[in-house]
Amino acid sequence: SVIAYCLGITEVDPIALDLYFERFLNVKRKNPPDFDIDFCWNQRDDIYDYIFQKYGEENVALMGSMSTFKGRSILRELGKIYGLPKADIDRLVKNPDSMLNKNEVTEMIVSVYEKMKDFPNQRTIHASGVLISEKPLTYYSALDYPPKGLPTVQFDMYTAENIKLEKFDILSQRGLGHINDCVVMIQENKKEKVDVHQPERFLKDPKIAAQLRSANTIGCFYIESPAMRQLISKLGCDTYPVLVAASSIIRPGVASSGMMKTYIERHRNPASVDYIHPVFKAQLEETYGVMVYQEDVMKIGHHFGGLDLADADVLRRMMNNKYRDRTEVLELKARFFENCKIKGYTEKTTELVWMQMESFAGFSFNKAHSASYAVESYQSLFLKTYYPIEFMAAVLNNYGGFYQRKVYVNEARKSGARIALPSVNDSQYGASVSGVTIYLGFDCFLNLEAKVARCIVEERNRNGQYTSLENFVLRTHIGLEQVVLLIRCGAFRFLQIGKKELLWEAHLLMSGQQKVSMRTEMPLFATSSRKPILPKLETSLLEDIYDEIELLGFPVSESMFYLTKSDYRGDTLAVELLQKEGEVVRIVGDFVCDKTVHTKNGQLMKFGNFFDVNGDFIDTVHFPPILKSYPLQGNGVYLIEGKVILDFGVPSVEVSRCARMPLKPDPRSL
Template sequence: MYLNVHSYYSLRYGTLSIKELVEEARARGITQMALTDINNSTGVMEFMRECRANGIKPIGGMEFRRDKKLLYIGIARNREGMKELNDFLSYHNLEQKVLPDKPWPFRHAYVVYPLGGKAELEANEYIGVRFDELHQFYNRESGNADKLLVLQPVFMASRIGYRLHEYLRGIDLNTLITMVEHEDKCKETDLFLKPGELEAKFSKYAFILDNTRRLMDSCVMDYPEGKIKLNRKTFTGNAHDDKALLEKLAMEGMLYRYGPKNKEAQKRVKNELKVIVDLDFCAYFLITNDIIQYSMRRGYYHVGRGSGANSMVAYCLRITDVDPITLDLYFERFLNAERTSPPDFDIDYSWDEREDVQDYIFKRYGREHTALLGTMSTFKDRSVIREIGKVMGLPKSEIDGFTDPSRAAANRDNDTFKKITAIYELMGKMPNQRSIHAGGVLISEEPITYYTALDLPPKGMPTVQWDMYEAEDIGYDKYDILSQRGIGHIKEAVKLVARNQGKNIDIHQVKDFMKDPNLNARLKTGNTIGCFYIESPAMRQLLTKLVCDNYLTLVAASSIIRPGVAQSGMMKTYIQNFHAPDKVRYLHPVMQEQLKETFGVMVYQEDVIKVCIHYGGMDGTDADILRRGMSGKYRSRVEFDRLVEKFHEGTLMLGRPEDVTREVWRQVSSFAGYSFSKAHSASFAVESYQSLYLKTYYPMEFMVGVLNNYGGFYTRWLYVHELRRAGAKVHLPCVNQSSATVAIQARDAYLGFVGIQGLEAKFTELIPEERRLNGRYTDLEDFVRRTEIRLEQVVILIRCGALRFTGKSKKTLLWDVHAMLGQKTRPSSHSELFHTPVKHYKMPELQDTRLEDAYHELELLGFPLTLSMFDLLKTPYRGDIRTKDLMKYVGQTVRMVGRYVCEKTVRTKNNKKMWFGTFLDADGDFFDTTHFSNSTPVYPFRGAGCYLIMGKVVEDFGFPSVEVVKFAKLEIVGNPIMD
């Protein structure tokens, strides 16, 4: 009798997970019910799985609301009916139209209106009656007796659930819980009633019960049971043709990559093709290849990474640039017969090209069959504690105390905090809002609305209402079309080199880059600012410690830098073994044979697989399943235990010593949870070498590319600093030279209008475009007249030096523009019959100072260009030593002056905080600092600026740093404008 059941996917309204909902229903002996979440079908497929597993008949549906008003409830008779409901909501979401008072006609779905909602009903339309509305039928005949249904909404399971519901409504409406109106929340009786209670309430109106039972009996959610593949099944329209086409393309690509005589490559490609065909993944490879071919035709640059780089076929199709033979990568890590989670390719594009690739996919494969993948954010973020406090009406000061980690001990015994924590724990795993996945795209064989309604998030592309985990459970394999800034850096730098120097660079010649001694010399010194994945302080330190001068070492560095590996102690062990390979003690000759490349440390997931294969005698498929199980991703504990037993049985059959096996297993099981995909690291390292090549041979163009693509790890001023060090003369923005972004010609680089604080976006494009169309600006009046710029906007440009071409001081220009625009309308850009020049008055000479200019730049650009931060210091002291001499002072206490670059906070094993800092000395060279918990609270970081640092110089594998004893921010000279 439950036609109107809601889960917590009725966001900020429902309180029960699908699992809890089904458990509650089973406990009450309910045999069939309909899930009708508010304006979404997120949980319908999960609901069907859970119901079937618990012997309950599932019915799909949806409750349609406009603002606070319940309009009607849709109940699907079958999967076609569910599609109709999804199509109806999708249309209104995608067209951004409000839901109508009456839905369009449904052929396979029922519509249930609330009592009083509609007088004349179609054949598939009904009226829902709540038990507390039955008094309206007392001593009355109903003209629609056969159209009345039991309407018993369910939103929670108990009074505690109702209270949680009230808090959710308060958060949603941003109001106090006591201010939530009755129409804004459900009723306290909107839950599953005790067995027989609902029937008893309708006992005098048995025909309503019969109507409801009859309608529910007619509904059959005829979706196939069990997991099926829902992706587009073929690329060509025929599975046989797909197989032939993939084989043709793979063999052609193999010749391109390896030539005609590489027998190992031929063998691996054929073996992979057999697995791909057997597992029905031909279409997946061909569609990915189609996307890559489109982007290459457009001149877009891509990086294929992730476990897909383990595939020889992917390498031959140019989906990735990682050679599986060179790196000894295992195809089973990507695809094998027993893999339960679907594999996918991660394809990265530049941030400004990805949407065009996505648009191609939608147009190529049809909007009915294509959608972006959704994601679901939850209330687990502890900021929700603040929201709960607001709903309770607590003052801000009290809420601040509850969210302050330093007051955790005091809060523990606070009754109000206990109450907030109890609510937070109930909410923690509940979905909060639907959003969009970072890059997942689904391409479906059937129209995708059989399985979900579609949202229209800010990206403007249809998006499913569930996340990647549900997609996997339903049967979809996603295509990851991602973006990253590093590709934008490379793409723009290549274009700038072609324009400025007339050289066309083939940036894909990575194998040549890897052999270049100049690139490898730069790599091992950590001179990598701006280069993808290898510019952070921690990475530059690691490169120096490893004396990294080759691709394979860089691949390892890209893996061991990751938090889990570093914190486990594996990174330290790897560095030690790297410097003393002869002292590495291998447990067994097989371990030496398989782990010699990584000095006895299982750095990669592939290392774990190799040990399981070669030491334990397992096949690649079982080895990968076991590896996944050890990282907590096993299908079932029984399956995992069987494979553990198989490993040990294999070692006995191979005659491995038991004591050695125990230690091998200990290392395998502990490392598996931390290890990282070698293919993933190899993909990162390929892009790192491309960045290194550009930074080494075309440093100015490369750094402009970094600046114009939103930088990287560091703030903007540091990349401007690197641009200067590369030999460029960096100029302030100029209305007659600058573009929206940084422009470079020969060695002259002009900062762009983007980045000037307070300058409206329309002027960043309008100023250079007007100059392109109608020539350079001749003077201030000409500039103001042609751009129709307002007074406050032109003042910003004057103060940052963008009108210095006039030859007048900023003060004179400010006087002139106020005379021009201060008391009257701005000059018109329209044609004039007679041009009356502005009157000019002779003024005393007004001079600018470099200090005033520096303060203007600090305010408007965020950093000074006219002077350095060191020039602004009150003291002329620049420290006793500079970075270049640090190694001479190892073990000694020194004083240095450094400009703050960045800091990082970490927690030690005993849960104490420590900090790592990065600074520039007065020569512009980097040095790093370590701040222990006993010193930094006394001498804390205080943001941007220059610091006097006293500390002990220490050295770790050739990398010097300073362990800070005392630390203070230095004062700068006052702002003369304010004096």
């Protein structure tokens, strides 16, 4: 609403975007509108505390919900009830057509499977809903205290609406954390104060436009996913309105309906657009006659079908609501058709328009939401364009987004950062920046206790840097197991002593040590224990890399390509694919992620995403027969063979064969 914009609650100007107020509030709306506000993911608990204190615990509670039995979970639950071993349950779920599943028990499970679908499973908590009432909520529901420790009602949002209770969605996301932390890091590292508000200036910045057009968007909120980066490239997206539209057409329903393809074709060649009716050109020229947003259904219902905006919004909500009353829809449809007849439209044109409205409204997106997401994406793009190192460190500190951590480390390197392993004298709990160096934080360890990580930093801040392994142990009183993790990851490399020598020293120093609480004071006198006299111990980069993979989950000192037995890197690179349309290529890629989809006949296929040796992305397509013969098996370096295909100028490899490349043996186990 305009009020929310004027108060600074939102950065989206509803007048500039021609947003209908009737979408938010109108005389025929029976329920109050939702007011959704996104908060930073690590601040949501503070917001809960504020609401409960402000309105009182008697009048505030979290929204309840009911989870239902769906998909594979039904098979797993029934498998447990019938006493099947885990291996049999896994086979039934992952390979239902296996001959080993043809027995009396599994046939019974399959027969019950369909009957249990959508049955209630267990009570749970709504993802973000909070109820605030005038009377104590115990007037309406018993309350309980699930693991969150906050009172929760025992009914869901639909019951709350019927009772006329007000629901507020307190949403959280990590994208805001990226922005907040990045601004702080820039201040600390570059002594610059950055303002990310009033984003209108970002929308006109040519450098940001170029960054967006190149689809170099890793870390930038929802526009970082493989599908979104491909869509940006296909559209040549470099403006705010196009990004707002892309936010809506990327949704699964739109893509499967063919609307995404239609929009891309019309965007790339506006002269070819053939509008159904002049009203479509007048109202939907911005989106080339395609109904991209929920508000577009209102526009056509009002300007083409003669409904007032209140009725047009009622129609939009009915079409979009799976609990809709078909009688009311039919009444509005009759009025729509009658108005069109009076206006002189042919019945064929009216039927076509109604069909488009009905088919699209069910999965279209709210334009205000799309615009809000696009604004946040531009704020992230601004920071990534002008402060890429600080931005990627902030992404790491908020635990990324769509990808695993190694992707963001790779992106930081490509942005010019030097990546440093955790160090007891330089690292913070999270990632930190010094010049062009990003020190990984102690939080990136897979098995380092959080209290240990915080103790290391707090003790160093109080009493200065650590001078030796013994000094570290005496000051922190950290146990041997945790010290070993730090040594193996190179956290004591400032001592310029080999890791194996330090491991010997740690075991001799701490052998027989009793577990004690971590101290916070300096020892009164500095001590010096005898160090072992050792022969020269061998070490290798290969051993270090395997340590890093075990302890952090990804290598830092080298890439995964260093581990392959073969030096073969294929006959092409990611940047060369655009010039090789139709050619069969071999390319070597480090697995990033994949997405499984069902074809129209129910078979499984996948879209894959890999790095090449230069850290550039490769997109792959794995059709069902190929996927069955050459399955993707998660992380690893793959040799991929396939034909290069272009879709609206965006290359991908249609895979004919692929397999993980063998790695050099782990020297630690030899």
